[in-house]
Amino acid sequence: MLVAGxxxxxxxxxxxxxxxxxxxxxxxxxxxxxxxxxxxAVYAMAVSLVAAFALLEAAFLRSDFSSELVATHSSxxxxxFYRVTAIWSSQAGSLLLWAMLLSVWxxxxxxxxxxRLREIAPYATAVLCGFAVFFLGxxxxxxxxxxGLNPVPAEGTGLNPLLRHPSMMIHPxxxxxxxxxxxxxxxxxxxxxxxxxxNADWIRSTRPFTLAAWGFLGVGVMLGAxxxxxxxxxxxxxxxxxxxxxxxxxxLTGTAFLHSVMIQEKRGMLKIWNVSLVLAxxxxxxxxxFLVRSGILQSIHAFGASTLGTPFLxxxxxxxxxxxxxxxxxxxxxxxxxxxxxxxxxxxxxLLNNLVLVAMCTVIFWFTFWPLISEALGDERSVGxxxxxxxxxxxxxxxxxxxxxxxxxxxxxxxxxNLRRSLTIPVVAGAITAVALVATGIxxxxxxxxxxxxxxxxxxxxQEYVRGVTARRAMAHxxxxxxxxxxxxxNRRRYGGYLVHLGIxxxxxxxxxxxxxxxxxxxxxxxxxxxxxxxxxVTYAKATxxxxxxSNGRLERIDLGAVLQLxxxxxxxxxxxxxxxxxxxxxPSLGPVSSFFEGEATSEVGLRAGGLRDVWTVxxxxxxxxxxxxxxxxxxxxxxxxxxxAQQREEFLAATLKGLTDSYTRDPPAATFRLIVSPLxxxxxxxxxxxxxxxxxxxxxxxxxxxxMVSAGYAARLARELGRA
Amino acid sequence: xxxxxxxxxxxxxxxxxxxxxxxxxxxxxxxRAASEREELEARKxxxxxxxxxxxxxxxxxxxxxxDWRALDRSLRAEAILLLRRIDDAGVx
Numbered sequence: 001m002l003v004a005g006x007x008x009x010x011x012x013x014x015x016x017x018x019x020x021x022x023x024x025x026x027x028x029x030x031x032x033x034x035x036x037x038x039x040x041a042v043y044a045m046a047v048s049l050v051a052a053f054a055l056l057e058a059a060f061l062r063s064d065f066s067s068e069l070v071a072t073h074s075s076x077x078x079x080x081f082y083r084v085t086a087i088w089s090s091q092a093g094s095l096l097l098w099a100m101l102l103s104v105w106x107x108x109x110x111x112x113x114x115x116r117l118r119e120i121a122p123y124a125t126a127v128l129c130g131f132a133v134f135f136l137g138x139x140x141x142x143x144x145x146x147x148g149l150n151p152v153p154a155e156g157t158g159l160n161p162l163l164r165h166p167s168m169m170i171h172p173x174x175x176x177x178x179x180x181x182x183x184x185x186x187x188x189x190x191x192x193x194x195x196x197x198x199n200a201d202w203i204r205s206t207r208p209f210t211l212a213a214w215g216f217l218g219v220g221v222m223l224g225a226x227x228x229x230x231x232x233x234x235x236x237x238x239x240x241x242x243x244x245x246x247x248x249x250x251x252l253t254g255t256a257f258l259h260s261v262m263i264q265e266k267r268g269m270l271k272i273w274n275v276s277l278v279l280a281x282x283x284x285x286x287x288x289x290f291l292v293r294s295g296i297l298q299s300i301h302a303f304g305a306s307t308l309g310t311p312f313l314x315x316x317x318x319x320x321x322x323x324x325x326x327x328x329x330x331x332x333x334x335x336x337x338x339x340x341x342x343x344x345x346x347x348x349x350x351l352l353n354n355l356v357l358v359a360m361c362t363v364i365f366w367f368t369f370w371p372l373i374s375e376a377l378g379d380e381r382s383v384g385x386x387x388x389x390x391x392x393x394x395x396x397x398x399x400x401x402x403x404x405x406x407x408x409x410x411x412x413x414x415x416x417x418n419l420r421r422s423l424t425i426p427v428v429a430g431a432i433t434a435v436a437l438v439a440t441g442i443x444x445x446x447x448x449x450x451x452x453x454x455x456x457x458x459x460x461x462x463q464e465y466v467r468g469v470t471a472r473r474a475m476a477h478x479x480x481x482x483x484x485x486x487x488x489x490x491n492r493r494r495y496g497g498y499l500v501h502l503g504i505x506x507x508x509x510x511x512x513x514x515x516x517x518x519x520x521x522x523x524x525x526x527x528x529x530x531x532x533x534x535x536x537x538v539t540y541a542k543a544t545x546x547x548x549x550x551s552n553g554r555l556e557r558i559d560l561g562a563v564l565q566l567x568x569x570x571x572x573x574x575x576x577x578x579x580x581x582x583x584x585x586x587x588p589s590l591g592p593v594s595s596f597f598e599g600e601a602t603s604e605v606g607l608r609a610g611g612l613r614d615v616w617t618v619x620x621x622x623x624x625x626x627x628x629x630x631x632x633x634x635x636x637x638x639x640x641x642x643x644x645x646a647q648q649r650e651e652f653l654a655a656t657l658k659g660l661t662d663s664y665t666r667d668p669p670a671a672t673f674r675l676i677v678s679p680l681x682x683x684x685x686x687x688x689x690x691x692x693x694x695x696x697x698x699x700x701x702x703x704x705x706x707x708x709m710v711s712a713g714y715a716a717r718l719a720r721e722l723g724r725a
Numbered sequence: 726x727x728x729x730x731x732x733x734x735x736x737x738x739x740x741x742x743x744x745x746x747x748x749x750x751x752x753x754x755x756x757r758a759a760s761e762r763e764e765l766e767a768r769k770x771x772x773x774x775x776x777x778x779x780x781x782x783x784x785x786x787x788x789x790x791x792d793w794r795a796l797d798r799s800l801r802a803e804a805i806l807l808l809r810r811i812d813d814a815g816v817x
Contacts, residue, residue, distance in 0.1 A: 004727035008734060015738060030753030036745035044738040051734045055727065119760045197760055201767035265771040266778075410787035411778055412796065421786045464785060471784035491781060493774075714805045722773055 002067060005055045005146035012048035012099070013136040015041045019129035027122035035122045039110050042125060045132055046103035053100045056093065056145055060086055065156050068147040069093060075158035077550035081169070086159045088172045091308070092145035097173065098289060099135040102128065102180040109184050109209055117205050123191035124184075131183055131286075134315055138308060161557075161583045161602040165231045171223040175247055178217025179285040182250055184209045185257075186282025189275050193326040196333050198275070200265050207261070210278075211699040214254045215692065221247050222688040233603030233618045235520060235676045237684065238511075240388040245368045246288035249361045253281040256357040259350045259406075266411065267347070268337030272327065273354070275334060279323040284361075286316055291368075342413035349406040356399050363391045389515070397450045400508050403501045404457025407464050425463055430456035447516035454505045461498050461505075468495070492697050499694030507687030513680035514614075520676045524622075527668050534677040536615060537567040543621075543668030544579065545661035547654060555654055558582045558596050560621045560664055562671055564606060578606030578619045578673075591634025592653050593660065597623055609682055616676040625669035629660050762814045765807060772804045 019041030026034030056069070060083045065071040073093070074086045087093040106128040113121060139145065185206045192202040224244060229237040238244060257277040264274050290312035327334070340347055366373075367383040374381045408422040433455035434448075442448045465484070468491075472483040488495040523531045525540040532538070544561040561579025565572055585599030603618040623630075633656045637649075644652065779800060783793035 001727050004731045007731055011735065011738060015742065018742065030756065032752045033746045037742050040741040040745060044741040047737050047741070048734055051730055055730065116763055117760075118756050195760075197764065199764050199768065200771050201760075201764045204767045204770060266775050408787070410782040411775070413792075414787060415789060415792070418787050418789060467785035468781065471781070475784075491777070494778070494781070714808045715801070717808060718801060718804050722776060 001055055001059055001064065002146045002148045005052050006140075006144065008048045008052040008055070009096075009136060009140050009144070009146070012045045012052070012103070013133065013140050015045045015048065016129045016132040016136055019045065020126045020133065023122040023126040023129065027119075027126075035118075035125075036114075038122060038125050038129070039114065042103060042110055042129060042132075043107045045129070046100070046107045049096070049100040049103050052146075053087075053096055056087055056096065057084065060084065063156065065154075066148055066150075066152045068149045069145050071149050071153050071156045073157070073159060075156035076552050077554045077556040078156075078159050079164075079550070082159050082164050085163070085169045085172075087145075088176075089159055089163050089168075090145070092139065092143040092147075094172060094176070094292070095135055095139055095143055096145050098176050098180065099132060099139060101173070101176050102132055102135065102183060105177065105180050105184065105209075106132075106187075109206075113205055117188070117191075117197075117202060119195045120188055120191035120197050120202055123194045124187040127187035127190050128183060131187075134311070138311060142308065142311070155554075157586055158583065161581065161600045162231065164602070165227050167223040167227045167230075171220055171227060174216050174220030174223060175288075176220075178213050178215075178220055178247070179250070179288055181209055181213030181216060182254060182281050182285040184213070185278045186285075189278045189282075190323075190326060193275065193330045196330065198271055198330065198333050199268070203261050203265060203274070208699055208701070210254065210258060210261075211695060214251065214258060215695045215699070217247060217251045217254070218688070218695070219692060221251060222685070226685065229616075229681070230605050230607065231602070233605065233674075235616055235618075235674060235678075237681070240364075240367070240383075240385045242368050243288075243292050245364050246284075246291040249364055250281045250284035250288060252357045252361040252364075253277055253284060256354040256361075257281060260354045263347050263350055269339070269347075270351075271334040271336060272331065276323075276327055277354075277358075279319075279327070283316060283319045283323065286312070286319060290316060344409065344414045344419065346406055346409045346411050349402055349409055353399065353402045353406060356395050356402065360392060360395050360399075363395070364388070367391075393446050396508055396511075397446065397453060400450055400457055400505055401453040403505055404453065404460040407498055407501065408460045422460075422463075426456045426459035429459035444516035447512040450508060450512045454509050457505050458502065461502050464498055465495070488697060492700055496694045496696070496698030496700075499697060500691050501694075503687045503690030503692075503694055505687070506683050506690060510680045510683030510687060514678040514684070518676060518678045520674070522672060522674050524670050524672045526670050531673075531675070533615075533675045534613075535568050536573075536677065537570075538617075538673075538675060539565045539567070540671065540673070541565045541575070543665050543671070544577065545664045547657045547661055548581075549654070554650065555584070555657065557584075558657060558661060559604075560619075560661070561604070562606075562619045562621075562673070564617060564673070566608060566615060574608045574615075576606035576608050576615065576617065578617050579604045580619055580621060591630075592637050592649075593633035593656060594630050596657070597626075597630060611682055613677055613679045614681040616678065618674050620672045620674075621664070622669045622671060626660065626664065629663060633657075633660060758814070762811065765811045765814060769804065769807045769811060772800060772807060776800045776804065 019038050021038075022034045022041060023038030026032070026036075026038055056067070058064075059067045059070050060074050061080070063070065063074060063076050063083070069087075069090050069092055073090045074083050078086065088097045106125075110121065110125060110128075117124075188202050188206045192198050221244075224247065225237040228239065228244075229235075257274060260270050260277065261274050263269050264271055290309070340351075342348070367388055371380055371382045404426060408419075408426065410418060414422070430452045434452045437448045437451060442451075465487075468487045469480060469483045472478060472487045473480070476483065476486065478486060519534045521531070521533050525531060527540050527542055530537050530539040541563045544559070544563060546559040546561075548556045548559060550556045559579045559581050561577060563575060563577050566574045566576065581602050581604060582596045583600045583602075585595045587595065587598065590598050603620075606617040606619075608615040636656065637653070776797065779788065779793060779796050782788045783790065788796070
């Protein structure tokens with residue numbers, strides 16, 4: 001398997017190199033055969049990499065510890081579900097995933113566009129193959145996923161327990177799909193710059209893939225936030241960790257591009273800005289992978305750290321220099337074809353929205369790299385969440401306002417009368433919200449301002465739907481639901497986009513509320529004792545414990561937990577359970593019992609999620625009172641342990657641990673609880689779902705206009721084609 | 726099993742890469758014409774979208790009737806010009 005895997009990677013590398021050469025030479029010579037061969041080299045690369053990936057997955061599934069990667073990232077006690085995902089918990093495995101996704105997505109795009117963009121596509125193919133050469137070079141020469149182990153160990157180290165979470169099954173492939181899909185508009189932008197085909201066609205053809213990249217990356221970011229909230233045990237969903245930031249930055253510039261590119265399509269404006277945005281987004285996507293893989297910055301994603309920093313830095317340097325050179329080279333061809341008609345237009349708001357999004361990205365970039373910058377200046381300092389929040393907060397508030405303002409204005413220009421008609425109801429909605437917030441004595445001015453702008457923007461969007469449906473009904477005499485469907489179907493981009501805006505507003509309201517009005521406490525309790533947080537009285541009702549064995553009978557972990565009762569106004573409203581899981585250390589110097597308490601430990605969050613507030617808790621049992629029992633257990637094994645078989649030893653250990661956990665349940669020591677009550681956290685997840693649905697509507701292809709040649713009656717033909725689409 | 730996978734992949738790779746090489750010929754002029762046509766098609770699509778957006782802006786109260794009619798007239802004139810150029814370029 002290892003030899004076959006290595007061979008397939010070499011085949012993929014050779015094919016990728018061939019793809020670069022054949023595409024470039026074919027494009028220069030106008031040789032269709034070579035260009036097609038270069039394109040099909042991408043398909044061939046995808047076949048090789050999917051096969052290599054499948055071989056590695058098979059090794060994980062059958063716990064083949066002759067593979068170093070399997071032995072160091074899985075074990076026989078790792079559940080099957082997580083063995084499948086363990087592949088991308090490793091550096092080499094995740095690089096293979098990156099290369100495979102790049103080849104698969106590139107194949108799909110090049111196949112779908114094989115009869116279009118035929119001047120640009122060969123250069124785009126060469127760029128995509130160039131990316132593949134870089135990643136395959138790393139896989140073949142620096143970080144092979146097909147290294148062997150000799151002698152073959154009887155058991156693997158196991159998957160990092162923090163990664164045993166359902167969202168980890170999807171989070172990395174989603175992020176990497178986003179990153180690799182953003183490489184596609186990057187590659188086509190390079191092709192458009194080289195061939196001087198800088199108008200609307202490459203944008204139109206790559207737009208679905210830009211939207212898909214934006215969607216995948218967004219889903220990946222949100223799954224990461226959800227994992228952080230429900231698995232990491234610190235109570236938040238976003239910590240401004242460098243790796244989190246790395247995924248957010250290309251998403252922000254990608255969002256800016258999706259807006260400003262509409263102005264280029266309609267008016268032939270902002271060509272330099274758009275091409276720069278798409279190139280920057282592609283580079284930021286590579287930077288994201290670099291931050292995960294280099295270990296250059298301290299991160300909660302330390303399990304991903306490695307020493308591939310230098311090759312990535314070289315690649316990023318080449319990409320920045322190459323992109324800048326191309327844009328400067330083609331500056332004359334990138335001049336705008338027209339100018340803004342009015343400041344009061346949708347174009348102006350889109351421009352402002354672009355500036356805010358890029359400012360957000362710049363702030364995040366600056367503070368993320370501040371530890372490195374300050375170190376270079378001789379005084380290393382890191383920047384914490386309060387600094388990020390103090391800059392991003394005001395920009396987010398402005399963004400929420402623009403999210404509503406854009407849809408309220410017409411393209412080209414809006415008159416005073418139109419503005420009055422479009423903005424009266426939303427301004428009233430914002431004003432009513434402001435009065436209500438002041439009346440209820442809201443304590444946080446920034447959150448309050450965001451809620452006011454959110455009310456304004458939601459009113460704009462609702463008004464847009466209502467007016468659109470009303471207009472549709474007046475024209476087609478349809479019932480309201482039919483008119484709504486027709487309206488969205490005929491204007492997917494506009495009304496899908498409005499839904500995305502609605503989701504973003506809901507998400508931002510959730511973030512603002514849960515950040516500004518969160519209540520948190522750390523408290524030590526014994527069973528029967530209570531504490532208060534917010535409107536709730538929380539009682540430590542009972543301790544729980546369990547020794548968990550894997551499907552093959554081997555001991556996997558010990559769970560020590562607690563059941564809490566939540567009371568509001570004296571009434572029992574819920575019972576929530578939380579636990580701390582202890583996984584054995586592989587350190588042979590530790591006793592078999594104490595090894596469980598010296599290895600990795602994870603928290604299982606107790607959560608009561610609601611529409612208005614979440615109650616969140618984790619437990620940290622005091623192990624001090626268990627120490628005598630742990631020491632006693634180790635001592636038992638130090639004696640006759642050497643004379644019994646491995647199976648007897650496992651059974652004996654299971655019995656000892658069972659005794660320990662029963663003792664914990666019977667006479668539980670004090671436990672420390674972190675309790676958090678956060679309002680509107682659920683809105684964050686709901687908002688993300690609405691964004692996803694809106695994105696899907698916007699990306700769904702609409703009916704194409706007829707391309708048949710008609711020799712007469714252009715006005716009639718125009719009317720017919722407009723009516724059909 | 727691994728050997729079968731490798732041989733099968735190798736066969737597919739060779740077939741994929743070699744097959745198109747039989748059809749190699751210079752098509753630069755043809756490509757340029759195709760690109761022109763695609764560009765015009767893209768601009769036509771964008772113009773149609775602009776006409777539809779303007780109408781929707783009018784019907785949802787963001788444009789006055791006079792502004793819309795003037796805008797619609799000029800956009801349709803531009804669209805017709807594009808249709809003429811597409812026909813002249815010979816869309817297949």
